[in-house]
Amino acid sequence: MTLADSVLSGSRLALSRLLTQVENGTVEGYTTLNLLFPNTGQAHLIGVTGAPGTGKSSLVNQLALQYRKRTKKRVAVIAVDPTSPFTGGAFLGDRVRMRDLSGDPDVFIRSMASRGSLGGLSHATAAAAQVFDAAGFEIILIETVGAGQAEVDIARLAHTTLVVEAPGLGDDIQAIKAGILEIADILVINKADHDGVENTERALRGMLELAHPVKRVFSHHGKLETLEGASEPDLESWIPPILRTIATEGTGVIELIEHIEQHAHHLRQTGDWQRRERSRLENELNTLIQDALAERFRSGISVECYQQVLAEVVDRKVSPWQAMKVLLNGGCT
Amino acid sequence: MTLADSVLSGSRLALSRLLTQVENGTVEGYTTLNLLFPNTGQAHLIGVTGAPGTGKSSLVNQLALQYRKRTKKRVAVIAVDPTSPFTGGAFLGDRVRMRDLSGDPDVFIRSMASRGSLGGLSHATAAAAQVFDAAGFEIILIETVGAGQAEVDIARLAHTTLVVEAPGLGDDIQAIKAGILEIADILVINKADHDGVENTERALRGMLELAHPVKRVFSHHGKLETLEGASEPDLESWIPPILRTIATEGTGVIELIEHIEQHAHHLRQTGDWQRRERSRLENELNTLIQDALAERFRSGISVECYQQVLAEVVDRKVSPWQAMKVLLNGGCT
Numbered sequence: 001m002t003l004a005d006s007v008l009s010g011s012r013l014a015l016s017r018l019l020t021q022v023e024n025g026t027v028e029g030y031t032t033l034n035l036l037f038p039n040t041g042q043a044h045l046i047g048v049t050g051a052p053g054t055g056k057s058s059l060v061n062q063l064a065l066q067y068r069k070r071t072k073k074r075v076a077v078i079a080v081d082p083t084s085p086f087t088g089g090a091f092l093g094d095r096v097r098m099r100d101l102s103g104d105p106d107v108f109i110r111s112m113a114s115r116g117s118l119g120g121l122s123h124a125t126a127a128a129a130q131v132f133d134a135a136g137f138e139i140i141l142i143e144t145v146g147a148g149q150a151e152v153d154i155a156r157l158a159h160t161t162l163v164v165e166a167p168g169l170g171d172d173i174q175a176i177k178a179g180i181l182e183i184a185d186i187l188v189i190n191k192a193d194h195d196g197v198e199n200t201e202r203a204l205r206g207m208l209e210l211a212h213p214v215k216r217v218f219s220h221h222g223k224l225e226t227l228e229g230a231s232e233p234d235l236e237s238w239i240p241p242i243l244r245t246i247a248t249e250g251t252g253v254i255e256l257i258e259h260i261e262q263h264a265h266h267l268r269q270t271g272d273w274q275r276r277e278r279s280r281l282e283n284e285l286n287t288l289i290q291d292a293l294a295e296r297f298r299s300g301i302s303v304e305c306y307q308q309v310l311a312e313v314v315d316r317k318v319s320p321w322q323a324m325k326v327l328l329n330g331g332c333t
Numbered sequence: 334m335t336l337a338d339s340v341l342s343g344s345r346l347a348l349s350r351l352l353t354q355v356e357n358g359t360v361e362g363y364t365t366l367n368l369l370f371p372n373t374g375q376a377h378l379i380g381v382t383g384a385p386g387t388g389k390s391s392l393v394n395q396l397a398l399q400y401r402k403r404t405k406k407r408v409a410v411i412a413v414d415p416t417s418p419f420t421g422g423a424f425l426g427d428r429v430r431m432r433d434l435s436g437d438p439d440v441f442i443r444s445m446a447s448r449g450s451l452g453g454l455s456h457a458t459a460a461a462a463q464v465f466d467a468a469g470f471e472i473i474l475i476e477t478v479g480a481g482q483a484e485v486d487i488a489r490l491a492h493t494t495l496v497v498e499a500p501g502l503g504d505d506i507q508a509i510k511a512g513i514l515e516i517a518d519i520l521v522i523n524k525a526d527h528d529g530v531e532n533t534e535r536a537l538r539g540m541l542e543l544a545h546p547v548k549r550v551f552s553h554h555g556k557l558e559t560l561e562g563a564s565e566p567d568l569e570s571w572i573p574p575i576l577r578t579i580a581t582e583g584t585g586v587i588e589l590i591e592h593i594e595q596h597a598h599h600l601r602q603t604g605d606w607q608r609r610e611r612s613r614l615e616n617e618l619n620t621l622i623q624d625a626l627a628e629r630f631r632s633g634i635s636v637e638c639y640q641q642v643l644a645e646v647v648d649r650k651v652s653p654w655q656a657m658k659v660l661l662n663g664g665c666t
Contacts, residue, residue, distance in 0.1 A: 030654050037652035130652075281646050281653060288657040293626040296661075313614050319370035319463075320614060321363050324621040328629075 003028070004035040007135050012108065015135055019110055022127040033127060036134035041277070043133040044264055045157055049144045050164030055190045058247040059164060060143045064101055064109075066253050067139050074106040076137035078128050080113070080121065080144045108137065122153040126284055129157060156183070156283075159276060160263045162256075164188045165204060167196035184208075184240050185263050188256060192244035204242055238266050297328075305332040336361070337368040340468050345441070348468055352443055355460040366460060369467035374610070376466040377597055378490055382477045383497030388523045391580035392497060393476045397434055397442075399586050400472050407439040409470035411461050413446070413454065413477045441470065455486040459617055462490060489516070489616075492609060493596045495589075497521045498537060500529035517541075517573050518596050521589060525577035537575055571599050630661075638665040 003021075006014030021029030048063075050056040057079070064075045101107045112125060125142065132140050142158055163184035168191075187208065189200050241259055245252035267273035309326055312318045318326070326332070336354075339347030354362030381396075383389045390412070397408045434440045445458060458475065465473050475491055496517035520541065522533055574592055578585035600606035642659055645651045651659070659665070 030652075034652045034655050037655075038649045041649050278647050282643055284653045285643060285646060285656050285660075288653055289630065289660060290623065290627065292657055292661055293630055294623065297622065297626055310615055310618060313618060314611050316371045316374050319363075319367045320617045320621055322367050322370075323618050324625055327618075327622060328625055 002035070003032045007032070007036065007131070008039065010135075012105070015108065015131070018131055019128055022131055023112060023124045025124070029127070033130060033134075037130065039134040039136075040130050041133065042136075043129070043138055043140045044260075045129055045133075045140050045142060045159050046260060047142045047144070047158030047161040048164060049161065050166075050188075050190075054164045054166040055247050056143060056164045059188065059190050059245060059253070060141050061101065062245075062247045062250055062253045063141060063257065064107055064139075066250070066257055068101075068104060068107060070254065070257065071139075073138040074136055075108075075139045075141065076132040077107075077109045077141045077143060078125060078132070079109065079111045080125055080142065108132065122157075123284075123287070126157055157280060159267060159273065160185050160260055162186045162188055162260075164190050165200055166191040167194040167200045185238065186256070186259055187240055187242045189242065189244045190247050192252065193246050197244065201242055201244075208240060208242070238263065301327055301331050308332055335368070336365045340365070340369065340464070341372065343468075345438070348441065348464070351464055352461055355464055356445060356457045358457070362460070366463060366467075370463065372467040373463050374466065375469075376462070376471055376473050377593075378462055378466075378473050378475060378492050379593060380475045380477070380491030380494040381497060382494065383499075383521075383523075387497045387499040388580050389476060389497045392521065392523050392578060392586070393474050394434065395578075395580045395583055395586045396474060396590065397440055397472075399583070399590055401434075401437060401440060403587065403590065404472075406471040407469055408441075408472045408474065409465040410440075410442040410474045410476065411458060411465070412442065412444045413458055413475065441465065455490075456617075456620070459490055490613060492600060492606065493518045493593055495519045495521055495593075497523050498533055499524040500527040500533045518571065519589070519592055520573055520575045522575065522577045523580050525585065526579050530577065534575055534577075541573060541575070571596065634660055634664050641665055 001009070003014055003018055007018055018029065018032055022033060023029075046063075048056060048060050060077060060079075064077055067073055067075050101109070110128060112121065112128065129140050129142065161183050163186075165187065166189065187204055189197060189204070243252060243256050243259060245256055247253065264273070267276065306327065309318070309323045309332065313320055313323045334342070336347055336351055340351055351362065351365055355366060356362075379396075381389060381393050393410060393412075397410055400406055400408050434442070443461060445454065445461065462473050462475065494516050496519075498520065500522065520537055522530060522537070576585060576589050576592060578589055580586065597606070600609065639660065642651070642656045642665065646653055646656045
């Protein structure tokens, strides 16, 4: 039985092995993924991002637990830490807390970290999501820590992106995360029993209006407005709701799942689901092409030659444009 | 006389023409720039960025004026508006206000906008800066509006980056600009006679500490601290100062210039000047190579073929990785 067959037949060992292969960017990994790819396209990818201290991991655990209880859907969790060079460590430690989930054969948890593999963490995460998708996991929770460009890239993989905040982290931290807000489909204030939850919600609401100025019109009275004379609300506009949860007690998690499902429904109704899939796949294809072209170029030029040409640029002997022409025409004289 | 010779001999007409060629990415532009490139590397590139309403343009005008008065250095201003598809318009209108500068042959002002030229605005701005550098302009002020990725890219061109704020623009606007703070070498609160200047400074100081957490140690007592037993302050650390100006009255502009000069001195002393030059040129070279590879790839594949392969990916018939292999091996069957 091939690795692909083993994964499709439900072997957790095979799944785990393929994830490692794919994460390391091996030929076996990609070859198997090629065979599995026709089985993908079924899963709902849910990105969960937020600063450390927001209780994001607990929330992801609760989401996995409640998804299992309420929907019976198979759930995968990809926990990504772009700041860690190692898979494991404190971040993996969070997973140990998932006692309620361990032993459930329809839940699979995978921690990933930047190992410097070809194509980087974003590629590896995309590939891992495809593996889970092909293996029949219908809900894939992609958890990322922090708020950098890596987060944004990874969040772009998802159909639905949750941004998690918590009261009392200070306006400063929220400020740094402003860029992240723009990709939020749902905002979650976790630890909603802590002091300052009203302030956090007010701040988020203000930043949300800045991030989605056009949508402000539609939320003016707190609900979708129809254009005068129009018979239907504007299907194109999704106003990110702000929800409160207390993940440690499970409070608000079911309501959060309902909103996630509503968002999926909205995406399918408006055709955004297909558009996101298409643009994600095109983006992945283009990045693979770009990387392969760069790789092919590098393998045709020696490091010494590249360094020599670069040194001539730094010494202002040749312009960057001339240097590019030299390098693209095969290199040094 | 060639265009390059005319530019070197100080012809403003030739300079203007070359800037247009370079902005449009023509062969004449690049060929001339190749000839001029050995003359570059003398100028101090100063990026000035900030949200609309901060009085940034007035500040740039005052900087140009005072640089001329105090240092006699030749000054170029590149005013970049990534949001405008046209060179000119309201943005160019600001330049009309520069009455004090008009007629000075050692000042040159150029507005640039995204014309969709090959390589984009960031390339065009880099090339324009090289033109001015070769033409003997020692101070090049690169003014950008807004706070997007384009700003950050353009700011990376500069040796010294000024981020301009103003009181009363609201914490929200500052929040959106958090990413920009990380590239600031000097923070300027313009319109310092307006209400709320204390709040703005407090907010900036807070965000600065978040953006440069490591440097907080060194500014603990408001000045550079030496490590115990060390005989010299840590040359590597530059703490972005926060300065106040009232550009319309010229207040604080000379002090600002002094800090800009201190920053240049710091860069030269630590070797950061050379490192920034090198990394900027390497980055420019790599981007040129990447663009040329992509262009070469596109010209070898028909749009129909690309769309056909992409459609097969979207239909889950072939994986992105397989599609990349097909396209790199010359295309469709």
